[in-house]
Amino acid sequence: MQALWRFIASVFKWGWRILNFIRNAVLNFAFILFLLIGLGIYAQFQQSTIRPDTGALLVNLSGTIVDTPSSDSKLRQLGQELIGGNKDVQENSLFEIVKQIRYAKDDPQIKGIVLSLNNFLGADQPSLRYIGKALKEFRDAGKPIYAIGDSYTQSQYFLASFANKIYLSPQGSVTLQGIATNNLYYKSLLEKLKVTTNIFRVGTYKSAVEPMIRDDMSPEARKADSRWLNTLWSNYLTDVAANRNISTAELYPDMDQLLKQLKANDGDTASLALKNKLVDQLASRPSVEKQMTEFFGWDEKNKNFNLTSIYNYPVPEPENKDLEPSEIAVVFAVGAIVDGPEMPGMVGGDTTAKQLRDARLNKNVKAIVLRVNSPGGSVSASELIRTEVQALKDEGKPVVVSMGGLAASGGYWISTPADYIVASPSTLTGSIGIFGVINTFENSLGAIGVHTDGVSTSPLAEATITKALPEQFSQMMQLTIERGYKTFINLVAKSRNKTPEQVDSIAQGRVWIGSDAKNNGLVDELGDFDDAVKKAAELAKLDKYQINWIRGEPTLSEILFGQVSVQSMLPDAVSALLPAPLRQVASDIQKQPGFFNNMNDPGHRYIYCLSCSYN
The missing domain is CATH 3.90.226.10 (2-enoyl-CoA Hydratase; Chain A, domain 1)
Structure with missing residues (x-):
């Protein structure tokens, strides 16, 4: 009996030691993590206060733009970096960006804006329009906007169209492909899995349940979606064409015409974009850097033209x-x-x-x-x-x-x-x-x-x-x-x-x-x-x-x-x-x-x- 109790006591003893070890390991890990976060925040804020006397506001957006990001503070961004998150999925606050651009308009240290959008993934059209409105206010205040890019996606080009001058790499392109809806339909999958889907609905056009009861889009949903989709695309073309002072037909020819133009241009998408007035100059990165330096000056310490990234441009709160x-x-x-x-x-x-x-x-x-x-x-x-x-x-x-x-x-x-x-x-x-x-x-x-x-x-x-x-x-x-x-x-x-x-x-x-x-x-x-x-x-x-x-x-x-x-x-x-x-x-x-x-x-x-x- 004593041997049994000694065995039970030994099990509890070692179990307790293991629990203590795990508890201490977790606490130590948490302490180190918070220490790293604290040091990172301090470094971020220290960095954010250092910028040249005059220069460009570099709008180097990365990821997407949303109304309320789930990672909108330096702490959350740092937490994302600590766990190895991809910066391409970073969320940026629409209203913070607009506030920064509007503040820069009256900031004597900011001589202009440089839009560098290679890592920008996009936003909904009303958000792009709202940022575009702030960019236009900045430009109308007499400060220039330059857009630089190796290539431009549709969302990137919408913002770039507000610039006084758009640069494009000689090997780049402006990709305007239009807008599409693509939903997955899995009626057949559910049938193969023998899942019974019970649907209760009202509304001829209520297509939210269609993926579960169809393998394709219903005619009613296709008709309704086509109307708003075409209007959305028309709004895009109208806004961008007005910014570039060209017609919508020049901005986006029909596919036959576009293929004909591209063939006549020997497949050179960059020179075609220049010829169609979508961009203002074809230039390599060194060439663009030289032109930006001529306007904004050279930062010897950072080996770049004078700039402040929008991510390091705090807008002070009113007293x-x-x-x-x-x-x-x-x-x-x-x-x-x-x-x-x-x-x-x-x-x-x-x-x-x-x-x-x-x-x-x-x-x-x-x-x-x-x-x-x-x-x-x-x-x-x-x-x-x-x-x-x-x-x-x-x-x-x-x-x-x-x-x-x-x-x-x-x-x-x-x-x-x-x-x-x-x-x-x-x-x-x-x-x-x-x-x-x-x-x-x-x-x-x-x-x-x-x-x-x-x-x-x-x-x-x-x-x-x-x-x-x-x-x-x-x-x-x-x-x-x-x-x-x-x-x-x-x-x-x-x-x-x-x-x-x-x-x-x-x-x-x-x-x-x-x-x-x-x-x-x-x-x-x-x-x-x-x-x-x-x-x-x-x-x-x-x-x-x-x-x-x-x-x-x-x-x-x-x-x-x-x-x-x-x-x-x-x-x-x-x-x-x-x-x-x-x-x-x-x-x-x-x-x-x-x-x-x-x-x-x-x-x-x-x-x-x-x-x-x-x-």
Whole structure:
């Protein structure tokens, strides 16, 4: 017996030592990690204060531009670097970039802007337009803008078109390929897996569920998408052609004409871009550096022309004595709308509702701008946010919605109580429809010899993913979906001063581009974020005010590891080996199921626009 107790004591003793070792190792690792982060932040801030007396603001954007990045601070960027994240997936704040450009306009140390966009991956069209507006203000102030690039993608060239002079490498090109939607359809896959997909929906054009019930796009969805897609592309061509003082036909000839021109030019894409006035000069990197040095001067220490990277260009906050007590709060609803707290890249119904409530209870907040850039999501989460917007309106605080690139389905649902809606001509909105999805796996399980059986007190208790849905349950779900659609229609009708019949005629899940949405009475004005803020101040009768940016604070784990999941499904090394078309397919495979992985509406009801993405 004593030997047994000695053995048990020995096991506990060594187990305790192992636990202590693990605990100490974890604590030491955490200490070293925080030490590295602290040193990195100090080095970053030290570096950010060192810049030449005069020179260029180098807008060397890397990654994408979004309304609210999940890694917008130096700490998060450093955390991304520490874990080996790819800088190409870096997210940049739209509003921070615009603020920096506008501050540089009046900064005597900044003599001009150099756009270096080789690592810029893109943004939605309204975001590009908003940055372009700031660049035009900078240029109109008498300061030049130069765009330098080895080649230009479509998004890169949109920003470059605002430059006084565009340089292109002699071996480069300007790639304008147009815009396309590419959704994956997996009806056949689900059938092969013997998955039963139960769909409940209202709306002729509600194509969010089509990937699960079709292997191709429906004629109705094709017709609707073609309209907004062609208008979006027309807006792009019109803006860029105006910037370059050429016609849209010169900017983008039809394919036969383009092939003819390229053949006559012996396949030289760079000289063709110069001949068609898309760029101003073909020049190698050393040649461009020499010309930039002539204008901005030479930095002997850094062996480059005098410049300050936009990533090291802090805009000072106004002193407290200059702050106005009246505030216009800006609340963001960016990403798919899900129930619960905010998650990276998604709108948490609880989080956003709380932010709106805090703004309502803050006596200094006189008006609210709700920035919506969302394809929608959960009905219950969207309704939670909508009721807080309504409460603000009932409280007498004006609410103005500023729509970004996308404010559809649930994004429009939460916008309905607003006093005023401002959308870009290129915003995708509408998609007024609703659907429910429940997948059951009784056939999949049966194929491998697994079956479900039991007893229940009612057919509703039989509703489980391991059995076929009871007919009564399916009927109840469809009735609930139809009720949800009527609610959506009535909300829109009340807010837009229309009859339910009038709304239904432009609803049915159909997506509208901003200009069409304005003509159909779904939005009040075509404009940008500045116009929304101006309208909020007008409605609140404010001559002076300050902006109170309300953003969620990420957790430490999100800061350090929030970017990892972007790369986890397909490593960069593998992705880089794929041809460009296959890389796009791989990207689609990664991002399309994202919403379905987070479908957590308690009633299985969704107001979501899956077909609103484009590239």
